[in-house]
Structure formats: structure tokens, C-alpha cells
Amino acid sequence: MNKIYEKLSTQKHMLIGTSLIRIAFGLLILYFYFIHYGQRRFLWGPNGMQDHETLTKQLFTTNNFSIYQLNDSLLYFEIIFHIGVVIAFFFTIGFMGRLTAILNFIFIWSLQHANVLILDGGDNVMRIILFYLLFANTTAFFSLDGYRRKQKVSSITLSPSLSNAFHNLAVLASIIQVSFMYLTSGMHKIMGEVWQNGTALYYILQVDEYTHPFFKELVISSDFLLLIGAYGAIFAQITYPFLLFNRYTRYIAIFNIIAMHIGIAIVMGLFTFSATMISIQLVLLKNEEYERAYTAVKRLLSKLRLRKGKQYEVEQIEQV
Amino acid sequence: MLKKIIIIFSIILFSIHFLFTAIYLAPFNPVKAKFGFIINGYMEPLFSQNWRLFAPNPASTNNQFLVRAELANGETTEWINLTSFMIEKNYKNRFTPYNRLVRIQRGAFTALHQKDDITMKLSEKVEEKKLNKEDFDYILDNEMMKEQREDGIDILNRYAQSYVSSLYPGEDIARTQLIVRQTEATPYSEQSNPTFKNKTNIHEFEWREFEKVSPVF
Numbered sequence: 361m362n363k364i365y366e367k368l369s370t371q372k373h374m375l376i377g378t379s380l381i382r383i384a385f386g387l388l389i390l391y392f393y394f395i396h397y398g399q400r401r402f403l404w405g406p407n408g409m410q411d412h413e414t415l416t417k418q419l420f421t422t423n424n425f426s427i428y429q430l431n432d433s434l435l436y437f438e439i440i441f442h443i444g445v446v447i448a449f450f451f452t453i454g455f456m457g458r459l460t461a462i463l464n465f466i467f468i469w470s471l472q473h474a475n476v477l478i479l480d481g482g483d484n485v486m487r488i489i490l491f492y493l494l495f496a497n498t499t500a501f502f503s504l505d506g507y508r509r510k511q512k513v514s515s516i517t518l519s520p521s522l523s524n525a526f527h528n529l530a531v532l533a534s535i536i537q538v539s540f541m542y543l544t545s546g547m548h549k550i551m552g553e554v555w556q557n558g559t560a561l562y563y564i565l566q567v568d569e570y571t572h573p574f575f576k577e578l579v580i581s582s583d584f585l586l587l588i589g590a591y592g593a594i595f596a597q598i599t600y601p602f603l604l605f606n607r608y609t610r611y612i613a614i615f616n617i618i619a620m621h622i623g624i625a626i627v628m629g630l631f632t633f634s635a636t637m638i639s640i641q642l643v644l645l646k647n648e649e650y651e652r653a654y655t656a657v658k659r660l661l662s663k664l665r666l667r668k669g670k671q672y673e674v675e676q677i678e679q680v
Numbered sequence: 681m682l683k684k685i686i687i688i689f690s691i692i693l694f695s696i697h698f699l700f701t702a703i704y705l706a707p708f709n710p711v712k713a714k715f716g717f718i719i720n721g722y723m724e725p726l727f728s729q730n731w732r733l734f735a736p737n738p739a740s741t742n743n744q745f746l747v748r749a750e751l752a753n754g755e756t757t758e759w760i761n762l763t764s765f766m767i768e769k770n771y772k773n774r775f776t777p778y779n780r781l782v783r784i785q786r787g788a789f790t791a792l793h794q795k796d797d798i799t800m801k802l803s804e805k806v807e808e809k810k811l812n813k814e815d816f817d818y819i820l821d822n823e824m825m826k827e828q829r830e831d832g833i834d835i836l837n838r839y840a841q842s843y844v845s846s847l848y849p850g851e852d853i854a855r856t857q858l859i860v861r862q863t864e865a866t867p868y869s870e871q872s873n874p875t876f877k878n879k880t881n882i883h884e885f886e887w888r889e890f891e892k893v894s895p896v897f
Contacts, residue, residue, distance in 0.1 A: 361688075364691070365684065365687060365688070368687065368691075369683075369687060395775070395776070395777050395779075395780075396777050396780070398777065398897075399777055399781070399896050399897075401894035401895075402842055402893070402894045402895060402896040405894050407892075407893060407894050408838075408842075408893065408894045409784070409835055409838055409839055409842075409893075410831070410834070410835055410838070411834075411838070414831055414834060418831060421824065422724070422725060423724070423725060424725045473725075477783075477784045477787040477788055477791070477835070478780050478781070478783070478784055478787075480780075480783070481730075481731065481733050484728070484729050484730070485729070488727060488729060491726070491727075519683055521683055521687070522683050522686060522687065525687045525690060526690070529690060529691070529694055532694075533694065533697075533698075536698055537701070540698075540701060540702065540705055540731075541729070541731045542731075544705040544706070544731045544732075545731040545732070545733050545735065547707065548707065548731070548732045548735035548736050549734075549735040549736065551707065551735070551736040552735050552736030552737050552738070553736075553737070554737065554738065555735060555736065559868045560734070560738055562868050562871075563738055563740035563865050563868075564734055564738045564739070564740065566740055566742070566865040566866065567738075567739050567740060567741070567742060567865075568742050568763070568767045569767065569770075569782050569783055569786060570739075572771055573771060580871075629770060629771075629774045629779065631774050631775075631779070632779070632780070
């Protein structure tokens, strides 16, 4: 117990990861707001797909709440929607960290529940992780707050050991959440007949909304690809939580999942879902790993530049 | 000392939270049957989640939504396909609103028949005639489900009417009717059989008075 206590409270882990996931989620949220900007009144407005009264009643019976339900005027809707966009922008750039994070969560929660039919699993898990991350520090890196903090010493309100523990538990919660997600998703696949016999993709790819004519032809034409797709997805999902336990197998878990989601994005066209799931992997890497990767990339780039430079010199000499 | 207590308390809460999450996410089982209402009460709505993505049985039918309108002058339009053009647009470019818009129809239609774990088990048993339908009607056919169904039909009609009014901007539309044509997938074993006919199923909705809904396009 003491060891766990120490580990939780002495320092904040994964600070780069939590900052990166903030930016990735922020950009995805902004994309969501803007790609549907033209249909906003139809999708979430008071006289749109669902009329205001029905929505309010539904939210009430499910003990739910959305700020969009508070007033049925179009003006109110427009104001809330646009405030939501501004908050999402502040969230992305890391301005006024915790306060913005809380507001952003409330606005995203409200938007999602003003129309659940347009959502997918990615929005669902993002909403839950956004909640967990309210307890974490997501503005330590690449943020306006971080930049301002450098300018002047900021006042710390919460005792560091408490804030460290909350931060670390929030990160852990996000990781457990996504592990549970893959584990249940994999388990339910194993329970399905077409997943067992490896023809699941054959059936899914016949559904027009989840396919693309080119990739459908390609995948369905090969029994081998169908098998790799179905069994590969199950394998990647079921093994994910267990591979995370070890320092090195962790990379395999991340690799598997990213490969699976790239496939889902390209073949099935569920790219925002995939982007969300891949973004979550950002929180799995430690600061040292990011730093190592960064220096490795930098070294590689400078090597390339050096070689190019040398080549240039040689060419110059040859020309002379 | 106080800090330590708060942290240890948080760890305990944390563990209970994920214990509940695990039970909530598990397939239907005895613990869920007994304590489901407590677990759901805790998890929903804040931590609501569902990860049966395309499992255990993935969607495999194609739904085409067709709508026709009766204009004020008594004329009835042709059937207008709401689904195909969106799917085409989504094939051409994944980075458009259609990428998500195309999924709404299926979602709303599926929601008409959606049930939770316990209700689903019950209705299976009733269908197998192992249980008496009248005894469980209060769960299987109650007000809340009827309302949910009506809301779903409402959404589909508003969706259709919003589209129809954008197709006939100057016209005075009196009412519209929606049908859903479901085409079942070709079974794997029949894929090279050229004479195979896919099963289709037509779901007809009632005519609905026209309402002015915010335009989708």
C-alpha cells in the first residue's frame, strides 16, 4: 500500500501524453463542430431532427441533462453552440486549464446528448475520458497556460501530493477504461458465430454505410484477408490489456491497435472513430519515451540534412 | 495525514468504480441479473457505454429509406431515395458531413426495436413459448417502450420531411410517407451463385402531416 501511495503522490506521470491527448481530442471536437456547422440547426437545434419538447422529455426520463434543453429559441441554441466552439478552441490550446476542461466537458456532454444518433463508440469513450481527465493536468506541455507559467510563477492551490495522486489516478482510469473497452469488444466478438468462422468482415462489408466498393472487392475476394481481418481484430482487442503490463510488449499492444484502427478508417470509413481511438494511445507513453523519440527524430533529420549537404558539396565540386 | 486519508479513500473509490464498470460491461450473467439495477443506476448516464461494436452479430442488412410526398394540389411525387446519394457521397470523400449523416437513418431505425439485456432475454423466452406473454407484458410492451418507438418514428419522419422540403423548395407539401427497404446480405455460401436472390423486406410507415423542420441541407 505504501509503495502504491508513494508512486501515486510523489510526481505526475505521463505529462506529455496527457497534454497531447488534450490537443488531439480538442482538434477532433473542433472538427466535429465545424464539419456539421451547416447542419447544426437540423442536428441539434430546437426544431431539428428531434423537436425540443420530445428531447427534453427523453432527457428527463433517462435522468440526463443537456444545456441545449434549457430554452427552445433558435437564438439560445446559436449562442450555446458558438460558445461551445470557443471553449473547445480554448481547450485545445490549453488556455485556463481546469476551468476550460470542465466547461468543455459540459458543452460536449450537452451536444452529444442533444442528438445521440450521430455518435459512435469514439464519441462515447472520448466523453468518459474527458471526464477522467478533469482530474489530471493536461496543460503542462504545448499550452498557453504553460507558456504563461514560464513568464511568471503561478500560484498552486492544491497540495502537490494530492494533485499528483489525482492526476495519476485519472491517467490510470483512462488506460483501464480503454482496456475494458477492447476487452469487452473482443469478448463479444468471440461470442459471435461469424466472428468465430472468420466471415464477419464479409458480412460487415456488404453494409453500404460501413464499406467502400474498392476495399470491399479487395477484402472479400480473399478468404485469407477475411480471416486476418476477423481474427486479427479479436486478437488485437483481447490481448491489448495484458500486453500493456510489460514495458516492451506495450509497444506491441499499441502497434496492433493502431494497425486495426487504420484498417477501420480506410476500409470502413469510420475515420473519426479511429482517430479518437488512436489519440487515446498517446496517453500510454512516458515523458522519457517521447523525449527519446524526439531526439531520435532530430538526430535522423540532422543526419539526413548533413548527407544532403555533403551531396550538394560533391555536386558543386563535380560541376567545377 | 489528512492528505493520505483522502488519497487512500480515492484509491478505494477508484477500485469500486472499475469493479462496477467491469460488471456493467460483462455479458449477461447472474450477478448482472440480480444487481443490474444498482449497477446501471450508478453507471448511467455519466459512464454509459456500449462496446458491442459489430458484435456478437454484426449488422449485415442494407436499409434503403424511401420517401414520397403528397403536394397540396393532390399530386404525389415519385419515391425519393434518401440513402443512396449519401452513401455515394461518403464513398467519394470521407471528410464530409455525410460520413456521419449517413448513419443516422440506421441508428433511428434500429432504435425502434432496441431492448436492454433483460428485456431481450425475456422476449426471446416468450417467443420460444417458455414464458407466458401476458405475465410479462408490463416489461415487454409498456408505455416507455411505446414512447421510445414513437419518438424514433418521429425522428425518421422529420429527417425525411426536412429532405423533401429541400428538394421541393417552392412547393406546398401536405404530407409524406416513408418506407424502409431492407435487403439481407448474401450469405457467404451463396456468393458465387449467380441466381441467388437476396431476401428483401419492406417496412411501411404511415402517412405523416408535413411539419416545417430546420433544413438539413
